[in-house]
Amino acid sequence: xxxxxxxxxxxxxxxxxxxxxxxxxxxxxxxxxxxxxxxxxxxxxxxxxxxxxxxxxxxxxxxxxxxxxxxxxxxxxxxxxxxxxxxxxxxxxxxxxxxxxxxxxxxxxxxxxxxxxxxxxxxxxxxxxxxxxxxxxxxxxxxxxxxxxxxxxxxxxxxxxxxxxxxxxxxxxxxxxxxxxxxxxxxxxxxxxxxxxxxxxxxxxxxxxxxxxxxxxxxxxxxxxxxxxxxxxxxxxxxxxxxxxxxxxxxxxxxxxxxxxxxxxxxxxxxxxxxxxxxxxxxxxxxxxxxxxxxxxxxxxxxxxxxxxxxxxxxxxxxxxxxxxxxxxxxxxxxxxxxxxxxxxxxxxxxxxxxxxxxxxxxxxxxxxxxxxxxxxxxxxxxxxxxxxxxxxxxxxxxxxxxxxxxxxxxxxxxxxxxxxxxx
Amino acid sequence: xxxxxxxxxxxxxxxxxxxxxxxxxxxxxxxxxxxxxxxxxxxxxxxxxxxxxxxxxxxxxxxxxxxxxxxxxxxxxxxxxxxxxxxxxxxxxxxxxxxxxxxxxxxxxxxxxxxxxxxxxxxxxxxxxxxxxxxxxxxxxxxxxxxxxxxxxxxxxxxxxxxxxxxxxxxxxxxxxxxxxxxxxxxxxxxxxxxxxxxxxxxxxxxxxxxxxxxxxxxxxxxxxxxxxxxxxxxxxxxxxxxxxxxxxxxxxxxxxxxxxxxxxxxxxxxxxxxxxxxxxxxxxxxxxxxxxxxxxxxxxxxxxxxxxxxxxxxxxxxxxxxxxxxxxxxxxxxxxxxxxxxxxxxxxxxxxxxxxxxxxxxxxxxxxxxxxxxxxxxxxxxxxxxxxxxxxxxxxxxxxxxxxxxxxxxxxxxxxxxxxxxxxxxxxxxx
Numbered sequence: 001x002x003x004x005x006x007x008x009x010x011x012x013x014x015x016x017x018x019x020x021x022x023x024x025x026x027x028x029x030x031x032x033x034x035x036x037x038x039x040x041x042x043x044x045x046x047x048x049x050x051x052x053x054x055x056x057x058x059x060x061x062x063x064x065x066x067x068x069x070x071x072x073x074x075x076x077x078x079x080x081x082x083x084x085x086x087x088x089x090x091x092x093x094x095x096x097x098x099x100x101x102x103x104x105x106x107x108x109x110x111x112x113x114x115x116x117x118x119x120x121x122x123x124x125x126x127x128x129x130x131x132x133x134x135x136x137x138x139x140x141x142x143x144x145x146x147x148x149x150x151x152x153x154x155x156x157x158x159x160x161x162x163x164x165x166x167x168x169x170x171x172x173x174x175x176x177x178x179x180x181x182x183x184x185x186x187x188x189x190x191x192x193x194x195x196x197x198x199x200x201x202x203x204x205x206x207x208x209x210x211x212x213x214x215x216x217x218x219x220x221x222x223x224x225x226x227x228x229x230x231x232x233x234x235x236x237x238x239x240x241x242x243x244x245x246x247x248x249x250x251x252x253x254x255x256x257x258x259x260x261x262x263x264x265x266x267x268x269x270x271x272x273x274x275x276x277x278x279x280x281x282x283x284x285x286x287x288x289x290x291x292x293x294x295x296x297x298x299x300x301x302x303x304x305x306x307x308x309x310x311x312x313x314x315x316x317x318x319x320x321x322x323x324x325x326x327x328x329x330x331x332x333x334x335x336x337x338x339x340x341x342x343x344x345x346x347x348x349x350x351x352x353x354x355x356x357x358x359x360x361x362x363x364x365x366x367x368x369x370x371x372x373x374x375x376x377x378x379x380x381x382x383x384x385x386x387x388x389x390x391x392x393x394x395x396x397x398x399x400x401x402x403x404x405x406x407x408x409x410x411x412x413x414x415x416x417x418x419x420x421x422x423x424x
Numbered sequence: 425x426x427x428x429x430x431x432x433x434x435x436x437x438x439x440x441x442x443x444x445x446x447x448x449x450x451x452x453x454x455x456x457x458x459x460x461x462x463x464x465x466x467x468x469x470x471x472x473x474x475x476x477x478x479x480x481x482x483x484x485x486x487x488x489x490x491x492x493x494x495x496x497x498x499x500x501x502x503x504x505x506x507x508x509x510x511x512x513x514x515x516x517x518x519x520x521x522x523x524x525x526x527x528x529x530x531x532x533x534x535x536x537x538x539x540x541x542x543x544x545x546x547x548x549x550x551x552x553x554x555x556x557x558x559x560x561x562x563x564x565x566x567x568x569x570x571x572x573x574x575x576x577x578x579x580x581x582x583x584x585x586x587x588x589x590x591x592x593x594x595x596x597x598x599x600x601x602x603x604x605x606x607x608x609x610x611x612x613x614x615x616x617x618x619x620x621x622x623x624x625x626x627x628x629x630x631x632x633x634x635x636x637x638x639x640x641x642x643x644x645x646x647x648x649x650x651x652x653x654x655x656x657x658x659x660x661x662x663x664x665x666x667x668x669x670x671x672x673x674x675x676x677x678x679x680x681x682x683x684x685x686x687x688x689x690x691x692x693x694x695x696x697x698x699x700x701x702x703x704x705x706x707x708x709x710x711x712x713x714x715x716x717x718x719x720x721x722x723x724x725x726x727x728x729x730x731x732x733x734x735x736x737x738x739x740x741x742x743x744x745x746x747x748x749x750x751x752x753x754x755x756x757x758x759x760x761x762x763x764x765x766x767x768x769x770x771x772x773x774x775x776x777x778x779x780x781x782x783x784x785x786x787x788x789x790x791x792x793x794x795x796x797x798x799x800x801x802x803x804x805x806x807x808x809x810x811x812x813x814x815x816x817x818x819x820x821x822x823x824x825x826x827x828x829x830x831x832x833x834x835x836x837x838x839x840x841x842x843x844x845x846x847x848x849x850x851x852x853x854x855x856x
Contacts, residue, residue, distance in 0.1 A: 070777065070778070071778070142612075143602070143618070144606055144612065145778055145780070146606075146778070146780050147612070161787075184791075186793075189791040189792075194787065201791055201792040201793050202793065203793040210799060210800060210803040210845070214803065214842050214845060214846075215796075215799065217833060217837075217842075217846060218799050218845070218846065218849045220833075221829060221830060221833050221846060221849070221850050221851070222849070222850070222851050224851075225851035225854075227738055227786050227787075227790045227851075227854075228738075228790065228795060228851050228854050229851070231790045231791065231792045231794075231795040232792070232795050232796065232799070234792040235791075235792030235793055235795055235796040236792075236796065238792060238793075239796065285777045285778075288778070290576075290577045290597055290599040291577045291580060291597065291599075337595065337596060337597045337598070338580070338581055338582045338584070338589075338594045338595030338596045338597050339577055339580040339581065339594070339597040341577070341597065343597070343598050343599065343602075344602070376618070
């Protein structure tokens with residue numbers, strides 16, 4: 001990446017002279033306009049030549065992306081166990097034709113088939129870049145979306161005010177002159193990414209902005225406020241950075257292939273920068289299919305598939321070092337409900353994709369769909385724990401030390417990190 | 425100007441307009457709003473006001489859709505409803521009742537993605553008339569409204585042992601029943617089980633609606649109703665439509681419901697983490713009045729905790745946009761365009777992504793990108809009021825709550841537009 005060299009102190013002083021002298025600074029140490037320059041991301045750090053050296057010595061160039069599927073994706077619809085004798089009977093019209101037939105499943109090796117809308121994911125599976133974990137669930141058994149999502153993101157037995165990914169990021173050493181390791185893509189900052197560790201936030205946009213100087217004064221006016229101050233300062237910093245990185249393409253329009261694809265493209269391109277973030281999170285809603293599921297899941301499945309393809313494309317050569325964990329708060333009922341949909345359940349599916357993934361397999365222990373094998377007589381019985389997957393990635397992919405992994409998932413001593421998820 | 429004048433307008437309403445008079449007694453002013461008749465949003469000429477008219481246009485849309493020509497009425501209907509809804513909040517002098525409408529509409533979220541034709545009617549008909557009435561009446565009106573019956577799938581839920589169930593082999597959909605228990609009434613604090621969810625789902629089987637014939641609204645379909653008595657939270661409810669009415673009344677009056685509503689009201693009007701004493705006072709008002717939401721509203725006004733400056737709640741995008749529109753005295757046509765603004769600022773009208781509705785805590789709304797977008801939008805709007813005096817505006821809408829830093833920054837601004845932008849993007853303006 002080419003970036004103009006700039007002496008930040010000189011730039012700040014020049015601005016101060018040009019603006020006619022600093023005013024009251026609200027009690028901060030920097031003179032007002034010096035801080036203004038800092039808020040705008042004009043600090044020297046971005047341009048220091050040793051930034052790259054520092055980067056090269058950083059603990060790894062691995063990239064981790066976490067995608068939250070909100071609403072409870074029906075794992076039995078996305079990844080259908082057509083080889084299970086009970087499946088077709090339980091699922092009726094939701095069971096798709098077997099692989100090879102018209103409109104049929106995409107085969108995953110003889111027992112499971114992928115929904116045909118997930119063609120790009122299937123290609124990744126064929127290339128050994130995707131692992132599908134079936135009959136997986138979190139550590140909760142609530143069927144409330146809201147409680148389950150809170151626990152999924154908190155990574156603890158109760159809702160915390162920080163997310164497991166944020167706590168994990170605390171263990172990644174700051175790289176001099178580089179962006180924070182974590183990036184939340186989209187206008188919302190999910191609980192997963194909230195917490196004490198500074199995390200970037202960026203949303204693709206396409207609108208004109210007020211003059212930088214006015215933005216700086218708004219930031220200054222809010223600087224002492226505990227809520228609006230950090231938010232505005234951080235937003236300006238990331239925008240300054242992202243526009244420099246993405247150029248005119250910062251205006252990636254959500255209309256092109258859907259908002260989720262735009263998020264994935266932006267995430268991939270920012271993660272590709274040498275001094276960019278290493279860990280990103282974003283989300284896709286639309287999975288709560290209580291009725292007419294066969295039709296209503298088509299759009300979110302396509303969006304997910306296109307988003308994963310866009311992520312791979314925009315990461316370029318960095319895809320090789322990337323792992324993407326796709327999770328949802330729960331699976332859905334094994335039986336179809338009265339309105340051709342499914343209700344909130346338990347066991348479901350997680351996807352693990354990326355060039356760093358030791359893929360090409362369906363992982364987990366299949367519990368079976370016979371009556372006695374169901375959880376509470378209605379749900380797919382969970383045989384894997386989402387925390388085990390996440391902990392495995394933190395340990396083997398991001399190479400975080402054991403105590404850091406434990407801090408991300410407090411109270412999970414009994415849940416061992418799953419090995420062998422990534423190529424080492 | 426006394427601080428209570430600004431607090432009454434900001435905390436309990438959508439903020440002051442520069443021309444608003446200063447009430448002699450701000451608390452009495454608010455209490456008077458609770459007793460006043462509900463104003464109605466001004467819908468455009470020819471807008472389908474009744475469900476019968478709305479369903480007729482939906483049927484027309486189904487026809488044009490089959491002919492490959494889209495749904496010309498769909499977006500026009502919900503957008504007109506949303507624009508009128510926002511314009512009323514942007515222009516009413518008495519904002520407390522409108523805030524209550526927004527609060528209860530969020531408590532009973534229906535998403536316009538799924539029910540675009542009926543969502544506006546739902547707010548007008550099932551929420552507005554009830555915000556100072558009895559919770560029981562609002563709950564019944566909400567659950568019987570076609571928007572809610574469709575949004576949470578109850579309209580097509582069928583008792584497995586009903587005549588329709590036996591004939592068609594179709595069955596239950598427990599979506600609405602679960603959310604009534606979890607979100608609308610008792611919450612998991614009441615300790616209900618999966619069996620209770622199933623029981624309530626059976627109790628309200630047959631609760632459906634008729635879009636293309638009389639009564640063009642709620643319709644109980646006996647053929648889809650699960651026969652027999654059902655047990656919910658230790659109580660037995662009879663077969664038939666009356667069983668559902670009784671069950672909802674039971675849930676509405678349940679102590680866990682009153683605690684839940686009290687907590688949400690106190691969180692909304694007082695603080696993200698409301699003082700327990702405030703919650704208890706609202707809970708007591710609900711209990712002692714038999715669930716009178718007007719009594720709860722008056723109890724909110726009477727809370728000493730609600731009147732302590734500085735204001736601590738971060739305005740969510742809707743409240744922020746309305747407060748800026750009021751402060752800058754934007755004409756109704758601008759208020760109507762706020763439908764698009766709220767899409768951009770992250771809180772699209774009636775489009776919360778799940779039945780739990782929009783969150784009510786600062787941390788949920790203070791993402792960096794969202795805060796920057798507020799500045800961009802406010803700056804765009806400030807261009808229209810370039811002749812206005814920012815210091816006078818700050819005095820009129822923020823009064824003694826305007827900080828000296830804000831007034832100094834506005835005084836030093838390079839243009840009237842920038843001065844206005846600074847006033848409405850100051851930390852105190854982001855609060856209510």
